[in-house]
Amino acid sequence: MITNLHPKLTNGLNDYPEVNDFSGGTLQCLCESNKVEVKIDAQTLHNHACGCSKCWKPEGATFSLVAVVPSEKVQVIHNEDKLAIVDETAAIQRHFCKECNAHMFGRIENKDHAFYGLDFVHTELSADKGWSAPQFAAFVSSIIETGTPTSEMGDIRKTLNDLGLPTYDVLSPELMDVISAKAAELNGTLKK
Numbered sequence: 001m002i003t004n005l006h007p008k009l010t011n012g013l014n015d016y017p018e019v020n021d022f023s024g025g026t027l028q029c030l031c032e033s034n035k036v037e038v039k040i041d042a043q044t045l046h047n048h049a050c051g052c053s054k055c056w057k058p059e060g061a062t063f064s065l066v067a068v069v070p071s072e073k074v075q076v077i078h079n080e081d082k083l084a085i086v087d088e089t090a091a092i093q094r095h096f097c098k099e100c101n102a103h104m105f106g107r108i109e110n111k112d113h114a115f116y117g118l119d120f121v122h123t124e125l126s127a128d129k130g131w132s133a134p135q136f137a138a139f140v141s142s143i144i145e146t147g148t149p150t151s152e153m154g155d156i157r158k159t160l161n162d163l164g165l166p167t168y169d170v171l172s173p174e175l176m177d178v179i180s181a182k183a184a185e186l187n188g189t190l191k192k
């Protein structure tokens with residue numbers, strides 16, 4: 001297996017010493033100076049490896065590591081003027097640093113979206129230890145869209161499974177249920 005899944009997955013999940021009462025920390029962009037800083041006043045949820053083409057990945061990585069946190073707990077505290085939105089038409093408005101390209105947070109502005117109220121963040125941009133560990137791998141088949149040969153997919157899924165990350169080609173069943181429940185709520189068919 002030569003594929004670089006993600007530098008933070010090289011040592012298994014040892015780079016994610018999740019701490020039970022962890023209450024947040026600060027993300028910093030990759031600039032040498034005048035870093036964009038984002039303060040998060042909560043533990044993250046649903047941390048996962050994401051193979052989609054839109055989520056930010058460090059140089060050379062096949063997967064992104066991305067988690068969610070309530071938007072109200074996310075605050076830009078330094079150099080906000082360096083941020084811009086990758087794609088204003090996307091469901092997730094990814095705010096990235098115009099100098100180093102790191103995505104600092106992704107916000108959902110559509111109130112009818114199942115994940116409205118949550119921001120997507122990459123806790124590898126934080127020096128603080130205790131963030132939630134990745135729990136699954138999502139959008140795995142999507143890595144083919146960014147150049148992974150189909151012949152490598154079996155090995156990649158096995159490596160992720162061996163790390164303890166179940167693999168899905170969309171999001172986890174739990175999150176897909178949330179998406180479908182929102183759709184049912186909007187069309188009036190939701191039963192609890």
Ligand SMILES: N[C@@H](CCC(=O)N[C@@H](CSCO)C(=O)NCC(=O)O)C(=O)O
Pocket residue numbers: 050051052053054055066090091092093138139142143145
């Ligand atoms: N095959 C596509 C999938 C893109 C996609 O749907 N990405 C998800 C990932 S979010 C984090 O797991 C998504 O919800 N995107 C919404 C958005 O980007 O606004 C591809 O690879 O591009």
